[in-house]
Amino acid sequence: MTVSDCEICGQTAHGNHFGVLSCRACAAFFRRATLNPKKKLNLNCIHGQNLEIHRNGFFSCKKCRMKKCLERGMDASKFQLDRDMISSAMVPVNTPLMIPQTLATFLGRPNFLIYCNAQDPSSPGPAKNVVDCNHLLDRATEILKNGSWKPFSPQLNSLEQMSAAFENMKISKSSELQLITHMNKDHTLLIWEQEMLNTAEWLTNFSEFNSLPITVQMEVVKSIWQTYGRFEKLAKTAEFRRKKLFKSDNLFVVGDEACLDSENTVVDVSWFTNYSYEQVSYFMDCFHNKAFRQIAKEFETLNPTTTELNFMLLQVCLQEAGKKLQGDVTKMTDYLQDLISNQLHDYYLNVRNMPNYSARLTKMMKVCNLMRNDLRRQAEKSKLAMTFDVFNITFSHPEIMGNCG
Incomplete structure (x- = not known):
């Protein structure tokens, strides 16, 4: 062997x-x-x-x-918390990315989001097509109720458990990275579905979060799933670039097993707007934004461990949830942020043997702040698009699409 x-x-x-x-x-x-x-x-x-x-x-x-x-020695407690995120087997350096010929060869059709060519009777103004999110939210709620796999040693704290689960979630992902050359409705709905369900699955490994009422957990998921998806995909993009698996800065990860070239991808917008792509690109195209690209560059330079990445994800997501939901939820998210900050301190002292980690933490907070600024800009664009009725699409649960773009 x-x-x-x-x-x-x-x-x-x-x-x-x-x-x-x-x-x-x-x-x-x-x-x-x-x-x-x-x-x-x-x-x-x-x-x-x-x-x-x-x-x-x-x-x-x-x-x-x-x-x-x-x-051979396989042990459920032997999680590799800080091993490389991306295997070179996923995208060989000298091998062109595979291009799916049909949606079936991509990832399949969305199972939970339903697109309807119908007027929402509760929505005033011009006729709008509807995306029914009920089945997707039911599935996310089911994931939260079922909880995590719980393979963890009692000695692992919440940050370590989430880092271990984050690595474990990647095992189930396909090793084939598909290049999307024509982004259409089915691709977009599927990516939204993946982001929502991945967020719910990720949070089931947060012990203190699991103690909250299921209705509160679901409100948090609805408020952060886009934040989680955006942040996590930028981290994946940076890792591919660092390993020289992406030879161009125009390649970005957009789905669990999908990427696109921002300069050579045709985007079909006909299913959600009456305007052309050039006319609506300001509201939805992040890939040509200098600030967005800077985050990927900073991630590439930082090269965070899995534990560091999960800490950053939690910091940004929890702050976003507290800001959106207010009240008791803000108190809860503040508490959880303090909790993982203390656990990160223990990680540096006991795992990394790094008592002086302030410089490292400063770099991480820089990326988090850039991400927060990007989210704020996107939220402003979404509000502007709603004000001018740019999109002829509505959602059964409008609150979950606050930063759609």
């Missing part, structure tokens, strides 16, 4: 998962088998010990596969 082979199945490995050099398929199998109490696998052996347990990476027996995972 070479150093690039999965120790479980012998196929190409993609990194160190749960303490063992393995491929994403075996890592995902181990995760499903051990970390999710709601999806326990049936681990009854289906054949005798003398039969070949796998061929070309395919296992016929889940129990034998699990046994080999354990024999």
Whole structure:
């Protein structure tokens, strides 16, 4: 077995998962088998010990596969909190990005957002098409109610748990990064869906957040899902660039497994406005904004660890939720920000052995402040677009699209 082979199945490995050099398929199998109490696998052996347990990476027996995972040392507590975010296997440097020919080869159709060519009876003014968000919000609520996988050691604090879960969420993502050359309605709805559900799943790993009433949790998710998606994708974009997997500063990550070239992507706006793309680009095109591009550059220079990135995400998202929701929610988000700040302090002292981390923290806060300024500018553009009725689209829950753009 070479150093690039999965120790479980012998196929190409993609990194160190749960303490063992393995491929994403075996890592995902181990995760499903051990970390999710709601999806326990049936681990009854289906054949005798003398039969070949796998061929070309395919296992016929889940129990034998699990046994080999354990024999090789896989351990649910061995999360690699600070390992590289992006594997070079995702986008080979000398290989062109794959271009999907149809939506089916991209990621499939949205399952929860429904686009309706109908007038919203509660909306005054010209006829507007409707995006029904009910199914998406129901699904996000279900995720929050079910809670996290909870594979964590009791010694892990909330910031460490969220960092571990953030890494674990990436295991289930496809290793193929698709290049979108024509951004249409289906792509956009799917990306919105991904951002909402990813935000809900991420927050289930925040113990103190989970103690809040489910209605409050859902209000927070509705107020920050765009912030989380925007911030996380900028971090991914910067990581691809740092690893030389994106050769152009015009490439940006826009979905779980999708990117676009800001100079060579056709954007279909006909489904949400009567104006041309050139006329509405001011309200929705962030990729040509110098401030937006600066955030990606700062991320690339900073190269945050997973723990640092999750701290920054939480700081910006919690502040955004407190600002939007006010009242008792603001008190709660202030408390949670103080909590993770203390946990970051412990991380630097006990994990990084870095008692003098003020310079590092200053760089992180610079990125956070740039992100806050970007969110404020986008919110102002959204209000302006609403004032002048630029878009002929409305939502069943308008409050969740405050910074859409």
